[in-house]
Amino acid sequence: MAESVVTTVPGGWAVLAGILLCGLAFFAVALDAALSARAQGTGGGWGAPLGRAARLLRQRRRSTVAADTLLWRIGGAGMLVGAFLMIAVIPLGEWTLADLDVGVVWFNTVDVMVWALVWLAGWGANSAHGLVGGYRFLAHGVAYELPLMFALVAPAIAAGSLSVGEVAAAQDGVWFVVWMPVAFLVFLVGVTGFSVWGPFAPALAADIGGGVLAELSGVDRLVLQAGRYLFLTAGAAFSVPLFLGGGAGPVLPGWAWVLVKSVLVLAVLVWLRRRIPLLRPDRFMEIGWVVLLPAAVLQDLVVSLVVVWKG
Amino acid sequence: MGLSGALARLAVRATRVLVVEVPGHWATRMEVEHQLLRRGWRPAWTPADADVLAVCGVPGPELSELVDRLWEQMPGPRVRADITSPGTVGSALDAAAALLLDTPHHRTDAQERAQEPEIPEDADHGGHGGMGHGGMDHGEMDHGEMDHGGHGGMDHSGHGGMDHGGMDHGEMDHGGHGGMDHSGHGGMDHGGMDHGEMDHGGHGGMDHSGHGGMDMAPGGIALAGGGEDRDGLEMDVLHLPLGPVLPFWPAGLVLRCSLQGDVVVDAEASVVDGAGAGGPGPGPAPAAVVWCDQVMALLALAGVEDAAACARRARDALLCGDEDAARDAVERLDRTVRRSWLLRSSLRGVLLLDRAGLERHGLPGHCRGDAHDRLLSRVERIRAEAGGTEPTPAEDGGVPWAVVPDLVTGLELASVRLAVASLDLDPHPAVQAVGHG
Numbered sequence: 013m014a015e016s017v018v019t020t021v022p023g024g025w026a027v028l029a030g031i032l033l034c035g036l037a038f039f040a041v042a043l044d045a046a047l048s049a050r051a052q053g054t055g056g057g058w059g060a061p062l063g064r065a066a067r068l069l070r071q072r073r074r075s076t077v078a079a080d081t082l083l084w085r086i087g088g089a090g091m092l093v094g095a096f097l098m099i100a101v102i103p104l105g106e107w108t109l110a111d112l113d114v115g116v117v118w119f120n121t122v123d124v125m126v127w128a129l130v131w132l133a134g135w136g137a138n139s140a141h142g143l144v145g146g147y148r149f150l151a152h153g154v155a156y157e158l159p160l161m162f163a164l165v166a167p168a169i170a171a172g173s174l175s176v177g178e179v180a181a182a183q184d185g186v187w188f189v190v191w192m193p194v195a196f197l198v199f200l201v202g203v204t205g206f207s208v209w210g211p212f213a214p215a216l217a218a219d220i221g222g223g224v225l226a227e228l229s230g231v232d233r234l235v236l237q238a239g240r241y242l243f244l245t246a247g248a249a250f251s252v253p254l255f256l257g258g259g260a261g262p263v264l265p266g267w268a269w270v271l272v273k274s275v276l277v278l279a280v281l282v283w284l285r286r287r288i289p290l291l292r293p294d295r296f297m298e299i300g301w302v303v304l305l306p307a308a309v310l311q312d313l314v315v316s317l318v319v320v321w322k323g
Numbered sequence: 324m325g326l327s328g329a330l331a332r333l334a335v336r337a338t339r340v341l342v343v344e345v346p347g348h349w350a351t352r353m354e355v356e357h358q359l360l361r362r363g364w365r366p367a368w369t370p371a372d373a374d375v376l377a378v379c380g381v382p383g384p385e386l387s388e389l390v391d392r393l394w395e396q397m398p399g400p401r402v403r404a405d406i407t408s409p410g411t412v413g414s415a416l417d418a419a420a421a422l423l424l425d426t427p428h429h430r431t432d433a434q435e436r437a438q439e440p441e442i443p444e445d446a447d448h449g450g451h452g453g454m455g456h457g458g459m460d461h462g463e464m465d466h467g468e469m470d471h472g473g474h475g476g477m478d479h480s481g482h483g484g485m486d487h488g489g490m491d492h493g494e495m496d497h498g499g500h501g502g503m504d505h506s507g508h509g510g511m512d513h514g515g516m517d518h519g520e521m522d523h524g525g526h527g528g529m530d531h532s533g534h535g536g537m538d539m540a541p542g543g544i545a546l547a548g549g550g551e552d553r554d555g556l557e558m559d560v561l562h563l564p565l566g567p568v569l570p571f572w573p574a575g576l577v578l579r580c581s582l583q584g585d586v587v588v589d590a591e592a593s594v595v596d597g598a599g600a601g602g603p604g605p606g607p608a609p610a611a612v613v614w615c616d617q618v619m620a621l622l623a624l625a626g627v628e629d630a631a632a633c634a635r636r637a638r639d640a641l642l643c644g645d646e647d648a649a650r651d652a653v654e655r656l657d658r659t660v661r662r663s664w665l666l667r668s669s670l671r672g673v674l675l676l677d678r679a680g681l682e683r684h685g686l687p688g689h690c691r692g693d694a695h696d697r698l699l700s701r702v703e704r705i706r707a708e709a710g711g712t713e714p715t716p717a718e719d720g721g722v723p724w725a726v727v728p729d730l731v732t733g734l735e736l737a738s739v740r741l742a743v744a745s746l747d748l749d750p751h752p753a754v755q756a757v758g759h760g
Contacts, residue, residue: 051628052632053632063337063363067333067334074396214626218368219740220736225371225372228371228372285628286629288626289669290626294735
């Protein structure tokens with residue numbers, strides 16, 4: 013690229029980006045807790061994330077017999093780190109931390125890393141429940157990952173670039189979500205998938221005593237749980253430059269629009285979760301390959317034809 | 324101390340409680356669940372996540388041992404609350420909250436635990452969660468079946484890092500080794516030894532080939548044995564007991580599963596402490612309350628949290644006699660369950676029982692269909708009961724726990740859980756089992 017459409021800021025700003033990500037994730041947890049409290053008929057809930065974090069910080073760590081501790085901890089902490097890697101390429105209005113030519117691929121790379129991380133977290137505890145959970149996640153991954161990749165391709169084709177800033181800038185007329193809604197939906201399915209969250213949480217489900225989480229306590233549990241919400245937040249934020257016009261919007265500056273849109277996407281995801289049952293890996297496999305994958309490929313075809321036709 | 328005190332007060336607001344129901348003490352368990360939600364607390368699914376261990380009722384000897392193991396596995400700060408009746412739930416939880424704040428007490432507790440010599444160093448946090456135990460089912464290891472009688476010379480004291488808890492001794496047949504002299508293996512480290520490498524050929528009639536239990540992984544946990552899977556291929560077999568302390572699982576029921584992957588290839592059911600050892604409970608629960616409880620468990624396992632919360636509120640309203648609230652909650656539950664096509668697709672085909680299947684297993688007619696059919700018919704029965712519109716339909720009996728192994732063999736773990744929750748299992752097997760012989 014001769015001239016970039018976004019300004020790359022010095023690395024020190026990464027701290028602010030991290031704080032913003034944590035703030036949004038905090039909002040997601042608080043909203044989820046508030047909705048849960050309302051459903052249970054009990055009051056409050058908004059302060060729950062603080063209490064939960066304090067509880068886990070106060071709790072002691074534990075280990076299991078013959079645990080593969082190194083891999084176990086890598087799995088948990090990796091989730092926390094991965095989400096921060098992901099936001100490096102998301103432009104906040106006109107600023108970005110890293111204006112990679114292949115930003116979309118970078119995002120995809122990080123989300124594929126989750127496969128290893130969740131499985132390792134399930135493997136490391138040397139517990140049958142954790143291992144079953146880890147493999148449940150892999151089965152989900154096989155079903156959501158390919159559709160997600162094809163969904164990521166659509167905006168890149170339309171913008172003629174894999175740079176996230178370019179993709180956002182290419183939407184100055186009409187947002188991509190308008191003429192590639194299927195790709196947008198498949199993308200959101202993928203985001204919930206790699207966050208091991210909501211309908212994609214059978215790996216952590218009650219039927220196997222929490223699965224991957226079954227043996228985790230204290231700060232180890234905290235980093236894995238926080239990592240999931242940070243991934244969800246990063247994924248929701250990534251949908252803004254990809255499909256929702258980036259910082260485009262009236263009155264407010266670009267960075268504010270990115271935040272507002274991210275919060276809205278997050279809120280919808282959190283709200284939907286309470287109504288959707290867990291998608292069982294064996295059954296979702298069929299949906300992933302028979303419905304989502306062809307739909308995403310068709311979407312790519314339509315986008316390609318439009319791009320060729322417009323010349 | 325100001326900061327740690329503030330942290331503790333904040334932490335106590337999000338307390339998680341591992342609830343253990345002694346069979347028959349459903350009323351205490353439901354009251355605990357009700358009250359902990361009102362405090363903003365949540366139930367824990369495993370000891371690893373629990374701050375409070377709430378034992379509802381007085382456990383028998385087998386369950387007591389299990390509860391002690393669960394207690395050992397809790398990371399701490401930890402508090403145990405023994406609750407014998409629904410009336411004392413509030414004060415017991417208050418006391419637990421107060422004790423949770425006592426940081427010096429927990430520091431002492433932690434130090435005392437770490438100094439216990441018999442606990443391996445790497446497990447000083449009480450980690451007994453060996454393979455196959457998921458951290459919750461330790462009471463299920465049947466050491467009674469171990470026949471070490473003939474091993475007089477065997478030096479068990481040398482097994483420093485070995486956690487016998489994780490081993491499935493049931494698989495080992497040492498009975499015939501009377502004359503074997505294990506004492507000769509003096510310097511051997513059983514913990515790290517691979518018995519598979521040893522030449523046992525000289526031991527005449529001994530057959531170690533099928534006993535994967537002799538292959539020791541570091542830490543002394545038996546490796547999985549092999550067996551033919553559904554396609555006739557060799558695959559590892561792992562023994563995993565489900566219950567008696569497992570979220571959304573019938574109180575007291577224990578299902579010892581043999582797993583290949585996550586498919587249950589063989590299962591064996593029993594009841595903790597045998598029949599009727601749970602002590603005097605408050606008697607059988609009202610039918611509508613039991614059904615609401617079962618519906619809640621099924622919905623929670625399927626992962627529809629709002630609907631499960633609705634079923635719980637209906638249950639609690641029925642229990643305290645608030646008929647209007649109960650009717651509202653049941654109506655909402657009915658609408659939610661009927662409308663959700665995702666729930667239908669998730670439960671469709673789980674443990675499908677036709678007429679022939681019912682007869683073969685000797686099951687009552689209301690079990691017909693799949694898990695979704697049974698869910699709908701049960702919600703329908705709750706509506707009739709709560710609305711008082713029709714007389715209670717003649718109840719043709721629950722499902723005895725003894726048939727569960729036949730029903731779940733061949734299913735994968737998630738389906739097993741949904742299948743068990745979808746059946747109208749006798750809710751408190753230990754109490755009911757008296758009638759079953």
